[in-house]
Amino acid sequence: MKFVPYDYQRRAIEKIISQPSVGLFLEMGLGKSVITLTAIKQLIYDELDVTRVLVIAPLMVAKDTWSRECDKWDHLKDLRVAKILGSxxxxxxxxxxxxxxxxxxxxxxxxxxxxxxGMWKWDMLVVDELTSFKNPAAARFRALKKVRPKFRRIVGLTGSPDPNGLMDLWAEIFVLDGGERLERTVTRFRQLYFRPGRTNGHVVYDWTPVEGAEAAITHKISDITISMLSADYLELPDRIDRDVRVTLTDDERAVYKKLEREHLLELSEDTAISAANAAAVMGKLLQLSGGAVYDDNGGAVEFHREKLDTLAEIIEASSEPVLIFYGYRHERARILKAFSKYEPRELKTETDIKDWNDGRIRVLIAHPASVGYGLNLQDGGHIIVWYSLPWSLDQYQQANARLYRQGQKRPVIIHRLIATGTVDERVADSLDRKDTSQAALMTALKDLREEVNQ
Incomplete structure (x- = not known):
């Protein structure tokens, strides 16, 4: 296929070529991969400025996307790709x-x-999904920090650089510039742009940006970043978001409420709820809304099938390929069993991606964390069903963008199964408000705990 770049793509390519460090904060569907590969080819073969490029990516993207993009575009077919994967x-x-x-x-x-x-051979780095390095305490960040000076050129790609707040930006920008713009340490970054939020003694649970912090940070990094929204540059088909209400029977609702109360009471009675405890409890409540609970032996005990029955109606009514996002192991197992007549496939390999895009899969299931970045699935269908919603705006947006992206030719329909009277409603509301921060999570659970204690 011949690549005819849009004006914004041409500007992004020129930015990569002209600057040693660039962050492409381009919304999903704007072609971050082909932009970067086009610049790489010019830097290697025309400018003679780069010899070997290291791309760090999520596993599924590393397996498929970069080699597939090279095969797809005529001008990139000569690029040789090696995959450092497996054993x-x-x-x-x-x-x-x-x-x-x-x-x-x-x-x-x-x-x-x-x-x-000690025998480093790469002089250019591309981090596909820069948010993978947002945690300065993570082993992968510390490792990359050791070899960062060995790269002459660095490109960071992401659609949402700060999905959980401005604090995420420090480590990501450090990968690009070594601390030149947002301070050398995260401690100094916090001191300049944040104040403590909720505290318990000397423990700070969250940080609140000071007035003007966002504008100041944006100005600091503006020279090495390009930020674009797909709505400004692409004509995408319509997107239809549909909340499908799932009603539990009185008995099922009673079981849910009993188990919900038990899990909420596990939280500390202190005013402050730790982020780790909150995330664990939210996960348990979302599992309950899906219709099953794990017993002491780790087995799933089903107490309602309302979501499965609703999902069956959607699949049958569509008579077309459906992509289903699940959240938990019991949901995966129950979906695969309930719809065995469709020979459902779980998205795991390059073959699954190809078969889906070639129209050979009727029902495809996936966990949103495994398909979030870079995978092109728009050729295989236009219908998404969220069996359970994630408490992550980034995961939610990225997963939807596997179908709602450049190249999609039909309106994309996104069904969200919402069990009435369950935590599903709060998660859906937070996603709609684009606030799935830790503070919002802990506030939601604190409110729920107060409700069950009334």
Missing amino acids: AAKRKAAIAEDADIYVINRENVVWLVDNYR
């Missing part, structure tokens, strides 16, 4: 290949640095 032996063999681009999943960054730091 240690396979990874070492891939590193030994003579290639232009070496793609590795983010989980193996520590291994790569530990084993090849």
Whole structure:
């Protein structure tokens, strides 16, 4: 296929070529991969400025997207891609290949640095999904920090650089500029742009941006970032978001409320609820709304099938391929069993992606965390069903963008199964308000706890 870049894509390509560090904060569907690959080819073969490129990406993206993009576009077919994936032996063999681009999943960054730091062969870095490095305490960030000076050029790609707030930006921008713009340490960054929010003694549970922080931070990083919204540059088909209300019977609702109360009472009676406890309890409540609870042996005990029955109606009525996002193991198992007549497939491999896009899969299921970034699924269908919603705006938006993106030719229909009177309603509301921060999560659970204590 011939690549005819849009004006914004041409500007982004020129930005990568002209600057040593660039953050492409482009919304989903704007073609971050083809932009970056086009710049890479020019830097390697025309400018003679780069020899080998290391791409760090989520696992499914590392397996499929970068090589698929090279195969898709005529001007990129000569680029040689090696995949540093699989067993240690396979990874070492891939590193030994003579290639232009070496793609590795983010989980193996520590291994790569530990084993090849002294014989580094890459002079350009591309981080596909920069938010993977938002945590400065994570092992992958610390490992990448060690070899960052070895790269002459760095590109960071993401559609939402601060899905959980401005605090995420420090580590991401550090990857790009080594601390030049947002301070050398996260402690200094916090001191300048934030004040403590909720505290318990010396423990700070969250940080609140000071007045003007967002504008100041945006100005600081504006010279090395490009930020664009797909709505401003693409003509996408219509998107229809549909909340499908699922009504539990009186008995089912009683079971849910009893279990909900038990889980909420596990939270501390203190005013402050820790983020870890809140996330765990929210996960348990979402599992309940899906219709099952785990017993002491780890087995799933089903207490309602209302969502499965509603999902069956949607699949039958559509008579077309359906992509279903599930949240928990029992949901995965129950969906696969309930719709076995459709020979459902779970999205795991490059073959699954190809078969879906070629129209050979009627029902495809996936966890949103595994398909969130870079996968192109728009050729295979236009119907999404959220069996359960995630408490993550980033996961939600990225997963929807697998179908609602450039190249989609039909209106995209997004069904959200909402069990009335359950935590589903609060999660849906938070996603609609675009606020799934830790503070919002803890507030939601605190309110729920007060309700059950009344």
